[in-house]
Amino acid sequence: MAEYRLDCMGEACPVPLIKTQKKMADMKVGDVVVVEIDHSCAMKNVPEWARKEGHNVDIEETSEGEWEIYIEKTK
Amino acid sequence: MRVQDHKIFKIVVKDAWSYTTGAILLAVLNIALFALSKIPWGVTTPFSYWGAWIGKTFGIHVEKWYYFAGPHKSALNMSFFTHQGSIMNLGIIVGALLAALAASQFKIKKIKSVSQVIAAISGGLLMGYGARIAFGCNIGALFSGLASSSLHGWIYMVFMFVGAWIGSKLLVKYFM
Numbered sequence: 001m002a003e004y005r006l007d008c009m010g011e012a013c014p015v016p017l018i019k020t021q022k023k024m025a026d027m028k029v030g031d032v033v034v035v036e037i038d039h040s041c042a043m044k045n046v047p048e049w050a051r052k053e054g055h056n057v058d059i060e061e062t063s064e065g066e067w068e069i070y071i072e073k074t075k
Numbered sequence: 076m077r078v079q080d081h082k083i084f085k086i087v088v089k090d091a092w093s094y095t096t097g098a099i100l101l102a103v104l105n106i107a108l109f110a111l112s113k114i115p116w117g118v119t120t121p122f123s124y125w126g127a128w129i130g131k132t133f134g135i136h137v138e139k140w141y142y143f144a145g146p147h148k149s150a151l152n153m154s155f156f157t158h159q160g161s162i163m164n165l166g167i168i169v170g171a172l173l174a175a176l177a178a179s180q181f182k183i184k185k186i187k188s189v190s191q192v193i194a195a196i197s198g199g200l201l202m203g204y205g206a207r208i209a210f211g212c213n214i215g216a217l218f219s220g221l222a223s224s225s226l227h228g229w230i231y232m233v234f235m236f237v238g239a240w241i242g243s244k245l246l247v248k249y250f251m
Contacts, residue, residue: 009187010184010185010186010187015251038182044091065179065181
């Protein structure tokens with residue numbers, strides 16, 4: 001059950017989503033990735049993609065205009 | 076209770092609106108704009124005018140260019156505050172700023188790397204050039220084009236996807 005952090009601060013779409021997809025492909029079931037973003041569009045498309053894939057997703061606003069997206073690989 | 080904790084504030088100001096809500100609002104506002112001003116919404120044509128006005132100030136003879144000698148001749152007699160499109164672009168920027176501030180999501184972002192700068196500038200130049208030869212951007216040519224049942228809107232859509240596909244391949248290959 002490893003936890004990875006993915007620094008996507010300052011990155012605009014579609015970079016955070018592509019980076020997340022790449023990272024998720026390397027992870028094992030049960031692993032968690034925390035995607036750090038400050039781009040509000042990524043707050044919509046990253047969770048949307050992860051939920052569609054069936055993973056567990058949680059979003060936390062860590063600061064003004066900054067978010068952490070927790071994604072647990074389920075399959 | 077703080078106003079920020081209110082349910083309606085969260086739905087309207089804080090959370091992202093759904094694509095359907097956005098689409099309906101854009102359609103209604105574009106109809107209103109067209110009814111009031113007789114010009115449908117566009118974004119990038121004003122950018123070419125801004126460039127021309129700046130160029131003219133520095134003594135570049137933009138009036139000799141085909142674009143400003145023919146189809147956009149009247150642009151050279153306008154200024155920022157007498158040109159509808161320029162004021163609307165200013166409105167988009169101010170409106171987006173107010174929305175970000177209201178949601179407490181305003182942030183000045185750091186530039187991450189030199190390659191990010193190169194990608195942004197070259198992408199911007201390509202999009203700007205593309206918008207000129209296509210007679211508009213995804214707003215003027217696509218959105219307003221489709222709304223006026225013009226074939227060019229649909230042709231634009233097909234090639235916009237081709238461009239986006241090539242662009243994303245280049246992005247992944249060279250800038251990530």
